Amino acid sequence: MKALLLLALCATIISIQCTIFRLPASVKPLRYTVTIEPNMSYIGWQRSSYWGAVAIELEVLENTDNVTLHASEIDIDDTSIRVTSNGRAVKVKNALKVKQDQVYVIELEETLLKNKFYNVSIGKFQAYMSSNSRGLYKAHYSHNGEERVVAVTHFEPTWARYAFPCFDEPHLKAKFAINLIRGKEYNSIANEALQTTKSLGANRYMDVFKETPPMPTYAVAFAVSDFPSTRKVERHRILARPDAFDELEYPLMTSVKALRILEEYIGVNFTLSKMDTFAVPPGYFRHFAMENWGLITFQEDQLRCSNKTNPITLTTITSYIAHEFAHQWFGNLVTPALWDYIWLSESFSAYFQYYIAAKVQPMWRIMEQFVVTVVQGSFYDEQHQGAHPLNFRISRYGQFPPFHIMYQKGSSIVRMMSHFLTDEVFRKALHSYIVEKQFTSVVPDDLYRSVQKTIAEEGIEHLLGGMRFDEVMQTWDSYKGYPIVTVTRNYSSGDINITQRSRTFGDEQVWKIPINYVVSSKGVDFSKTTADVWLINATMALRNMSRDGWVIVNKQQFGYYRVNYDLENWERLIQVLKSDKFGTIHVLNRAQLINDAFYFASIEEIPIDIPYRLAEYLVREKDYIPFAAFYTTLSNYGSIYFGNTKATEKQYFLNHPLSNSIKDEEEEGGYSRDYLIFKEYIRTILANIRADIGTEERPTDTYEQKVLRTELDRYFPYYFE
Ligand SMILES: *[C@@H]1O[C@H](CO)[C@@H](O)[C@H](O)[C@H]1NC(C)=O
Ligand SMILES: *[C@@H]1O[C@H](CO)[C@@H](O)[C@H](O)[C@H]1NC(C)=O
Ligand SMILES: *[C@@H]1O[C@H](CO)[C@@H](O)[C@H](O)[C@H]1NC(C)=O
Ligand SMILES: *[C@@H]1O[C@H](CO)[C@@H](O)[C@H](O)[C@H]1NC(C)=O
Ligand SMILES: *[C@@H]1O[C@H](CO)[C@@H](O)[C@H](O)[C@H]1NC(C)=O
Ligand SMILES: *[C@@H]1O[C@H](CO)[C@@H](O)[C@H](O)[C@H]1NC(C)=O
Ligand SMILES: *[C@@H]1O[C@H](CO)[C@@H](O)[C@H](O)[C@H]1NC(C)=O
Ligand SMILES: *[C@@H]1O[C@H](CO)[C@@H](O)[C@H](O)[C@H]1NC(C)=O
Ligand SMILES: *[C@@H]1O[C@H](CO)[C@@H](O)[C@H](O)[C@H]1NC(C)=O
Ligand SMILES: [Zn+2]
Secondary structure, rough: OOOHHHHHHHHHHHHOOOOOOOOOOEEEEEEEEEEEEEEOOOOOOOOOOEEEEEEEEEOOOEEEEEEEOOOOOOOEOHHEEEEEEEEEEEEEEEEEEEEOEEEEEEEEEEEEEEOEEEEEEEEEEEOOOOOOOEEOOOOOEEEEOOEEEEEEEOOOOOOHHHOOOOOOOOOOOEEEEEEEEOOOOEEEEEEOOOEOOOOOOOOEEEEEEEOOOEEOOOOOOOEEEEEOEEOOOOOEEEEEEEEHHOOOHHHHHHHHHHHHHHHHHOOOOOOOEEEEEEEEOOOOOOOOEEEEEEEEEEHHHHHOOOOOOOOHHHHHHHHHHHHHHHHOOOOOOOEEEEEHHHHHHHHHHHHHHHHHHHHHHHHHHHHHHHHHHHHHHHHHHHHOOOOOOOOEEEEEEEOOHHHHHHHOOOOOOOHHHHHHHHHHHHHHHHHHHHHHHOOOOOOOHEEEEHHHHHHHHHHHHHHHOOOHHHHHHHHHHHHHOEEEEEEEEEOOOOOEEEEOOOOOOOOOOOOOOOOEEEEEEOOOOOOOOOOOEEEOOEEEOOOOOOOOOEEEEEEEHOOOOOOEHHHHHHHHHHHHHHOOOOOOOOHHHHHHHHHHHHHHHHHOOOHHHHHHHHHHHHHHOOOHHHHHHHHHHHHHHHHHHHHOOHHHHHHHHHOOOOHHHHOOOHHOOOOHHHHHHEEEEHHHHHHHHHHHHHOOOOOOOOOOHHHHHHHHHHHHOOOOO
């Protein structure tokens, strides 16, 4: 009964949420002038108010009797509304708030005519700064024992309408001229550079900012604070409270490098005249960072660092700077027309987050870490946090698609794209996409057409097996989950069968999967990562490949899929891994084999001994990527890792050769015998690398040694005492 009631309730809520109000297509904003004056008096947790004004120049696309725009929790003085066209006033009949649609409707005495231009100005509105990082929000910090107020914005996805009346849909791009009024003891910043400051008397100063190019409302940003700024390096500055200043050098220099590398890669320079980063004091900003055009906001503690900061945190900071900067093109310059397609912005930025960070810090092997943390991480997340397509149906205001889909899955698919097209063609395609679509808004087909054009120009249709790019991508942008590819060899004929399936979603999803392989008896080359064949049906056969040696599919794990093999091939892989020739298998495929073997054993598709015997090769391993795959995979799929031994795992360890080295009396301390053997197993396979890196930090440590030591201590804290 209860469950049913709940279901009925949910159904009602869902049906309400499904009716997202879309603004009428009758008018289009061209240019805004936004003026805001926040009250910066410190009044603790009480709400602080601000007032503002907005003037919007419109083009009328269809005759209409009203102007409907977004406004939420804003008190508009309707006597201050003026509508004019070239100096002639248009009388306002009525103005009303439609709360459930988050809009404000200005009804007019006369019809606004198609192809004509009008100015709508709202001379006065008032609202409160929020405390939940939506719209214009307030943060505090204390300096020399005094509490100070910081006013700053966060508009993505639909919070601009909480700050000022606007056409708050991403495809309605317009130019923004921002004016901020503040006292002498404060300063202000916005997307573009400061143009002039006018004194208004009574300690009120108005900062007038340069007008932006056409941009989406969600990327608009401004802030009023008394923060000092770092020196300006090229186009970059960071604003932060004084206490943070000893830890801004690294992010500042990383910003300089990341923007330059992006400009070179994309071949389109950054559009605006400056790039500021604003560090929001701890405790107020719910997001890691936000890519507002020309004015990135960061949680202060996610930005500060020094060369004493641990390398994992440094990697995160480097990569998030790259992520937000990539959005300056993907999102700000070329904007998804609907929130349903926000992956066009997020997934590309999440890919360049790593790709560009790897160029900023070439020694850190960030693109190789990507395979473990992002690709393999995404498989896990799609199982445990929900499998969704990239094109995501938004059904309520303020909804954002799941982060693991936009970031992990999306960037894995972008990486796959860059491999089957080759990095060079991928880069050229993105260049022409950005050039063609700059200042406009896009849907996936726009991207696909640009890429197709480049494919034709480069004459590389064969790399897609003769298929069109959109045919391929439509399977990856609209299917849930990821494919499992199974490779079954016939050891007498040399044939190889390749099949695909989705573990959870039946067979209605048949992906177009780029397949490549290494057949050891035919020569081992892991470097060419375009597709050898495309698996476009549930199953296909490769005839007369080889009876001998081993086979690995999905070189460098470039494709967003898992691979299982028949048991004989697993045995042959274990054999080569456990020999001194293990290095002939590419390091990323060593990481892949570990991850896939544990996964397939966890769902009982291969026996439990396969992953554990395979991982024993790590005794010889020196490279930290396979170790990273090992500890993350084991903690995800090895139930014994958390002490909840499955019967098969228990049996495996009780019969393990290492069990001889565990004396019965060691069973004390609440540990079961199988767990003690497992610990011994971990100790054994990590003994060499532990000896190599030692237990204490050394001045000569490489990045990888530091990371590995930290991670081994974190994942296996009780195994080395
Ligand atoms: C700002 O807020 C303070 C505290 O509520 C109030 O005393 C003051 O009058 C406000 N200033 C303006 C200009 O509204
Ligand atoms: C406003 O105008 C649009 C387009 O002409 C129309 O669809 C809509 O119904 C009007 N809204 C109101 C509240 O009159
Ligand atoms: C709208 O206002 C701007 C700025 O005052 C002015 O330059 C422009 O001509 C006006 N447009 C119309 C159609 O009245
Ligand atoms: C980008 O800016 C650099 C330096 O100002 C300039 O040399 C280069 O020509 C510009 N590139 C493009 C594509 O505009
Ligand atoms: C750490 O950073 C400081 C300041 O940027 C620099 O002077 C110093 O040489 C750096 N130390 C190391 C070990 O890189
Ligand atoms: C490969 O597929 C074919 C056709 O589906 C099947 O007859 C054959 O037994 C398969 N071979 C292996 C080794 O599984
Ligand atoms: C493997 O190939 C041999 C020789 O072509 C054939 O006789 C046999 O049926 C195949 N095995 C399977 C399982 O398909
Ligand atoms: C895929 O299946 C279709 C229809 O079943 C078939 O016509 C086509 O030849 C198959 N393609 C390949 C490459 O096996
Ligand atoms: C399989 O390949 C071998 C050598 O690569 C060749 O001698 C043989 O004729 C091929 N068999 C078939 C059935 O194509
Ligand atoms: Zn992002």
